[in-house]
Amino acid sequence: MEPILQTQNLTKSFGHLMAVNRVSLDFKEGELTSIIGPNGAGKTTLFNLISGKTKASAGKIRFKGDDITKLAPYEIVRKGIGRIFQITNLFPELTVYENVRVPVLARKRETSRLLSLDRSLRDVNEETSRILGLIGLSEKSDITCNALSHGDQRLVETGVALALEPVLLLLDEPTGGMGPEETDEMVKFVRGLNENRNITIILVEHDMRVVFSISDRIIVMHSGGVIADGKPDEIQADERVKEAYLGR
């Protein structure tokens, strides 16, 4: 089967620093892959490259066979690649409802409607309410996001991801700053996305417990390059990884 996402010699340099250095990876449809590595290994830059936030210095990115290297972020999203950010990244003064509604509108290509009142698009409204139900925030739909707890804000983030109905989802530290209970919830949720909705997921995560419990595959990055790539048990056994990353 052809890989859903493919990077070919992908490179990004900031001056002399090679943040991502000739990285070639294939991601299969339906797979849940984690990318790990010490700080500065290039994980976030890789995400930025895939999602179009930064432009590659060299190399190519292909999604379902199409070259997306030079596309703008919004075009990449429209192709079906969604992203959830490391730091909660919502619209703080908009309500929960509105935060979820914007991506629904975007996916349904209704955002350029100039004169229709926002209450009038029935299918958009139903879809938004359905997603709010899924993330369990129907009760709080009229509250602005900056008034939510951290955990609820992460939930809204996931709601946004659902609203986009991505084929591939980039998750940047989804459990960052969460307590153990919230983390378990999140793990369950991510696994649900992967298994029930068949969304391909790439994950950057520091919590090794999470990584090893949910990943189909783990990629280890170090200094901009890939040093290991395999199933969780293979990675656990890999000496180089222990040396470079696990440090024991």
Added chain:
Amino acid sequence: MEKSRSIIWGKNRFYGVALALLALVLVPFFLSDFLVVFATEMLIMVLFALSFNLLFGYTGLLSFGHAAYFSIGAYGTGLFLSRVSPSLLLAFLIGIVFSFIVAFLIGYFCVRLDEIYFAMLTLAFGMMVHAILWKWDSLTGGADGLVGIPRPKFSILLATIEFSSIPGYYYLTLVVVGICVFILWRVSRSPFGLVLKSIRENHERVEFLGIAMRRYRLGAFVISGTFCGVAGALFAPFERSIAPDISFWTKSAEPVFMSLLGGTKVFFGPAVGASLFMYLREIISGYTELWMIYLGAILIAFVIFLPGGILGFISDKLNAGRRGT
């Protein structure tokens, strides 16, 4: 619960708008000519401020060059009326189309920048428009501007309406501003308006929702500039003479203050701010030549005590009340 509240609110709003409209229609019957003239100018500035705020309060872009579109609307209309044909409708169209084009050209470059750099680039373009209006004297009359712009009759089918009288022009302004404000209000409540608000909140994130952020910014810029052009188009026959001063950056600063005074995040905030700003300026300057001291003190006090603007403050209170119940 949700529904019943929105119906009540909706009803209240309907009555409120109807009442305000009725009051506005009756203005010439109860107020002196001066106040009618003043109200006409106020309406024009309300439209100026509201359309400016579509970009500022909704999209989060502080433009310091909106006098450009205002003055292009005014010059386009004024030139057409005094040089080509005394047809008000065509003249308005010309003014509006020109401000649309100019807003598009300028906006194309500006929407790439953020924050203060955006503000400074709009200032730069605004002042270039100012320089052109000033220096292209064969067309614009140079520093003297256009003198003696006629206020022609307005003919629809068989009816002819006289606009040269003070109440006549007031009603014309009221109708045009009313229509524009309604359109702007619909835009602000539309999916497009919601996208603008989300751009204001977090313009980088919007891109990652699959939205071509700059196009929406440009859209907001052009709509905002065009409606400023409508305000300008109304202004030219209102003033009878227009000079390049109306494109100077101090004119661009006016809607900024008006919006901030009234509250940028509430649709009608800038309207309240515009009325208050003009009223204060007119009233204080009637009492003392030192009106700037008062205006300055009011501005400072606002920033320190009421940063949300007047309507912002009131709606905060209302929301707090609602949340409390």
Added chain:
Amino acid sequence: MDYDTFVLFFLNGLTNAMTLFIIASGLSLIFGVLRILNLAHGSLFMLGAYFAFQFTHWFGSFWFALIFAPLVCAAIGIIIERFLVRPVYGIHITFQLLLTFGIILLVTDLVRLFWGVSYLTVSESEVLQGATSMLGVAYPKYNLFVIVMGIFIGFLIWFLLSKTRVGKMVRAASSDREVAGGLGINVPRVYTLVFAFGAWLAGLGGVLAAPLRSLMLELDVHTIVEAFVVVVIGGLGSIPGAFIGSFLLGQLNAFGTLYFSRYEMAFMYVLMAVVLIIRPHGLFGERIA
């Protein structure tokens, strides 16, 4: 263009640039450290000029004004910082502009109250009157004095920021307020100090500009717009940027007047637009968050 014309216009541009630089460097410094866009900087400039008038009038000495007027401006700067700016640190840029514009209005009317609405003029010290030979052309001594002062101020700022302990504290406070606080630096005091120094620079610019032009109430807004343009061209917060920006604008004004005086009023805006379209954060600017 012959040699004489070139030198004359170059020196004109330099005079213009140096008064601008003295003002703009203060504006940029305040932004760099306090993250405040201070429109009232123009008011302090205007006050400097009016104090120059008052002090030369009272004491009959331009030198006296040159020393004391900027100090009075610094004192006023401290008052503004303590009572008006400090309560609102961290507010959105638009509110900073609104607040400091409020100060402009206040100061304009206070100046109107004390000095009236007529324009006033200030004479330079007699030592600086008349012309002298410079690079082969006769050039006004006072303009040369302004050029020298501008260069001196440039060095002074460089020296203070990079060679003194206070300067290092200022730089620490500008890069990260919390870290600086953690290092035991009294951040609010550093802020006040920087604001006062900026006000001093504005006042000095005012005194130096006073003999070059007539004093009138619009002085503040005219100046602040020019200073802002310079600072944005150079990049907000960058002192070398302010220097280059002033230099470019000064020369453009001078030679532009020679060749395209028709569009004189648009020069600085065209320059700024070109710079911003090519470099969205100015020549030496960094992205601001």
Added chain:
Amino acid sequence: MAKKITRRDFLKVSGIAGTSLIGGPALLGLSRGPTRAWGATEPIKIGGIYSLSGVVAAWGRAARMGSSMAAQEINEAGGILGRKIVLKFEDDSVNPEVGARKARRLVLDWGADFLHGFNSSGVALGVVPLLEEELKRMCLIPCAASPRITTEAFNKYVFRVHPNCYQIGAGSAAIAAKMPYKKWTVIGPDYSYGWDSWGAFISHLTQRRSDVEALEIQAWPKFATGDYSSYITKLLGAKPEGVYSSLWGGDFVTFAKQAKRYGFFENVSAFMTPAGLALDSFSALAIKRGKESEMPEGLYTAAHGYWFEHPATERNKTWVGDFQDRYGEPPHIVAHDAYGLIYVYKKAIEKAGTTKTDAVIEAMEGMAFETPGYSRVIRKEDHQAISDVPWGYTKKAPELAGFLGAMRVTEIKDSTGGEIIEPLEDVLERRAKKEKPPWMKFIVKG
């Protein structure tokens, strides 16, 4: 302590202040319309719009002084048709938009019966159309001098009781024609007054002297520029023999100080300014507590049409004495003309026997009147006063130390009003065609 002022306190205080500030006038504004008084005992309201702030504030101040003095004299002598005069002044901030707002306010709110005003021709042009279309009030202009106000922009409500810059320019051409200098250029503000002033001068001069040349290198800085040094060096580079400058007010003062530094006045043989060297510039250029002046000798000026020491008639001397007693300084040109215009209103209203606008307009057309210095006639067709225009040059005068900086205008000669006014047929033609004046061809903006 400062923190103790809470938002609530602020709201309370500002609420009280706000109600008194906003509420009071609002109620007044609602109940009060323009009170147009016809009754014999009601005062006659005359509203003035001048530049009371900004770079030419001294000129607005002078207008206020002159007209107030006249009004007080008239009131002490029993008023006009037995009715007192009330004056009110508004500041146009040298901005046409503000000027229009103030004119509306004076007529529609305060209920002015008559208007006068305008220091700047730019403001005048902005307001004049409103007089006809909306306000229906007369306006007498004592200062703004662009001929366009009484030609292209003319309507029956506007009168100029003062020589316009065509007349002043024609007068200056007569003087310049006698000079040996052939190469002339200009530095003037970039608006109608600046253009027309130079245009009138140079078109007359070239008519009189075919060997005179207007240089292509000219300086047109915008009004209130502040820095003229590059314009000065530019003009010097063109090596003109004569320079005509239509700068005025603070602009002229700034220019003069900067020009002096560059040795400008030594390098040009003749320097003429119609309005730059009026009384206000003398006082602004005074240094050393008025014992000296920064202004050189030998600069020609019309002082915009009046210098207080001229003409040396008893009437003028007495008036200047009265003025000085009252205000402690000699009268500025605008004080003279603003004083005169209140008497013009008196004469016209008495002639008409009513304050009705149309009747007063009719009375005024063709009317002769006196100012302290001059006898003038209002030309019926274009409402422009026919007036003599003085020209003299600056000279040191130690006896005038103090306010004037020991300088005066000397050897003043008047050119005859009838000879220098723009021919009526030209005026009427331009008015009909709404054309630009023919002298615009002499304006080169580079």
